[in-house]
Amino acid sequence: MFFTKSKTAENNIENVKKRLIRRFAIIAISTSFVVFLTFSLKLVKEEDNQIALYLNSFQGFAQQYYQRAPNSSIAVSPNITAYYDSAFLPDNIKLEMPYAKDEVTRVRSYSEDGFMVYHTTFLSNGNEIPLYLTIDTRTLDFGDDNWDILLSISTLLMLFLVGILSVSTKRMFDELMSPVVELSQQLRDEERSKFTVSENTIDEIKQLTNHLNSYTQMKERVVKQEMMFAKYASHELKTPIAIISGAANLQAMKEEDVEFQAKQRHRIIDAADNMQSTVEILLNIVKQENAATSDQVWAVNEQAIPISELSKKAKLGVEVELVIAPNTTLSFPLPVLKMILKNIVNNSIRFTEQGSITIHVATDHISVQDSGTGLSDKNQTDHGLGLLIVRRLCNVHGWSFELKDNINTNGCIASLIKKSR
Template structure:
């Protein structure tokens, strides 16, 4: 790019140089031609008044109305056509400006020749050299200024691209893409867009990892129950024992089905949240969720208090809502050492309030919400809900806010 713009600068300089000289040459000759034209009326009046040829009009201009009076060295002027006015260049004489015309005197046509010595009215060779040097100096100065402007332009255009390219080539991607402070606004916006995309990619990668680990954990647990209950059924036992094992298998299979339904809702590509029908969130549905986490709560001596102020209309299926609430309640129970957890529901949101240790540093800095809460984030985005965590003293409030409430 530097060579390209340098070539343009040289071409522009050469054009300016040639144009300047051409204009000066034309201007000099045009002024001399106009001088001859303006002098001709004065010569005609003088000849009509009886002046003899040659007539000295000033120190370097002579007028003739008799072709025989023209000096021998200038006899070639007789061959010039009528109306000629221009500069003549001859090797053996000085350059001359000549006007060839005619006028009327007492009914007779008289020739009119006006000759001006070009050497006395044109710029000298030394003056032309000075003009050339001046033009070259100005052109060179413009070239330097143009080069400086190009270097600044290249720095603003190419340098940020190189910086971003180098950062993209790094084996370990930078935490944030940056460009120099002097870069154009568009490159700062490009770096901001790259940072935004990188954050989205990191979030998606974390969600994918969380999905894999969570799915592995949630599906292995009922499978382990089913396998264990199946082996127990192979052993001898009374009918009540076998019924309990069959119930464990059925419950584990139901749990697995709920988990699969909820996780599959995350990986559906079609945008279904507008077409899905809303349904009423009932107290019976919440009771099923409470029963599922009750053993964990009992092991931590935690009491779950349910406050249903209204039964809102929601879009997520029972399996999805079950996974959301189980994650929030399980995190609240694990963060508590005894005490009480409140589950509140109204027309606007669902709250899970605990009085445990509060948010961790990563959770407070929004760098991550833990394995289960990443799934909660993804499910809320799927159904256009808003999920938030708020640290309290002591404890934490997790809220699921419904859209268009």
Template sequence: MLDRSFSNTKTLTGHLAIFFTAVSIVVGLVSFLIFYLALQWSEDRVGERRILIDRDAAVAQFLNGANGMIQIDELTAAYNDMSLVPDDYQQYLEDKQQYLGEVGEDFNPLSHMVFKGQYTQDGEAKPIVLLTLIDRVEFGVDELIYSGVIVVLFVAGLMFTFGTILYRLSIRLIEPLNDITTQLDQEFIDVEKAFSIHPQSAQEFQLLTARLNQYRSELNLTLKREQAFARYASHELRTPLTVIKGANTLLTRSELTSFQERQIHRIQDASREMATMVDALLSIVRYERNIDDAPQREILEKEITAIIEANSAQAMSKKLDIQLSCNGSPSTRATEAVISMVLGNLLRNAIAATEHGQISVCLDKTELSITDDGAGLSDTPNEDGHGLGLLIVDDLCQRYGWEFKLSNHPQRGCTASIKFDPS
């Protein structure tokens, strides 16, 4: 229960206030109870000591000739004859040789301290009874009310003290954390705006806020550099590719030998592959902050077929068969260049790992998988992969919320799978 109450800093101040108030009330009640019991105990002990002193004075008077009932003072009367003791007190004294206690509250507004004992006169034991009107020296209702007011003031002082401590703790330890959490929990965060914190906050929160502002500033500068890269690199990288493609097209219009035709085709394939990579890398920079803003589209079978054809040159030289099975079209926000980079890299890895057999590419509504007939994963796999490497593939999958998995196939080689909807 306490763990749930104090696990949320936003409600921690209120819970602490309730806790401290409850503690103050409990401490006040316990203090009042202890004070009241101690007062009653001390009054009883004082009454007992007083009546014992009066006993000695009464015994002295009885030994000097007094008899029957004598008045020691305004409060105490002594008896050496049991028949003279008031009937209301007889019930407490009969059949008892010794008695000391406070009685009379049930039949008299004022209670008495009663003592019964014996003294010896001329070798004969005689009874002695003393009645002391103890209520006249004990605390009355007014005094108890006054003492209760003192306890209430004490509790109020405790509550004020705890409230002050709670307020100072809240300013220094709790509210700064709530302020930072509120600023971080905003739906739209202005990266240009610095985090703010109460000037009386603890030094650790001051340092935390300063570091958050520093990291936000560095992140903002990094984002601006990447945005500048996305604006300028697109032109700077595509212009040479356009020149290469144009020059290559002009070369195809002239008479060429078979060797020259092969080289022109190689240039055409390399420039197309490079253009795909450039588009994919630029899309990472352009959409890494707002992937959700990219348009939703379906990955069609013809797109997968085109990627397979563009990356099947090595498979043809190895006489490998690439089989495509399409049972659905998954939905994604990734561009065609990103899909081409991811699938192309996985295909080239599968082709490089397979010496004979076939490579299976399966596509359905939620998953894309590539299975080869290679040796499978070793104990120390090459994480760099081929080309951009599996690390880049994994990074792209993380950016778009896909689940990338590389595992051994039970009957064949290795299976690389991408789940577009991990849920």
């Protein structure tokens, strides 16, 4: 458990930012060091080239000095010595012999004891005289007095650039991750129903925010539908239970009345059958069984759908008519079809004071038209609550459901259309 918390703490945005800046700093320092070392070596090499040219330029002076006063060696400058016999060369220079003729030979150029030798020959009084011009590579200064200053300035410049890079990286990371931090804080707020980010946020995070808002709205909608569904299921189960309980109590009041007893038993049986159908349908919905993938169909006729059961709640003056197309077969089981029609017709009856309610049933289309008040802001929610079970059943069995105004009768049209596979 402790390990999990430690890993979580290490992966928060602040620590990720520190690690990112640290890595950028290491990369910047390493890169700067490589560049600095490369340029330093290049400068040293160029300095050696200048020294070699400087050494070669004293060839003529050395020959003139010898012709004026022949000697084994002579200092032609404070830093350059000319030797006219290899036997008189210093021991450290002798160890590196032989030297290429008419070329400058570099020995240990990057070392403090490095030196250069230019070897050639010239004629003096008809004799060929060898000439060795020597110089220590570190005794001649070409601005070396400022070398420490150059190193210091280069180091400070490198550190300054690393600092600028670190600050820039931190600001860029903060700008990039601030919307994520903002969203994370909003997610911790359980009461928040909408997430927002600034306009300057990158498009991907805006898209993520839009999806979060969509999921939040979907969650709220699903929760509301589940509550409505639970309320409806409770009503559908409580009603037959109340009928059964009432009929049983009435039976006990008139035990000698045979006709009365038979009537109550019939009420109990009908209520039990209705409750059984309701339970089976609700369980089918809860299990999310997709009947749209099944090829089984059920024949439908007027005997299968008693119009009297659908119209018994209709107000006086409201006529309920059922029209079934010939050879109609549906992918709905009959109990499901009855419950769908019952809910739609009950909603139509609720908002129809006079006129008619017409039910059309065909193989791929079912409609219920009424002459009621139609849809409005006032009764839109009531329609939705009553028809929630219809929508759920249609989704399970592969049908679509739509409720809209009937422009011809000022009522509503509830349409069920079978979805094509």
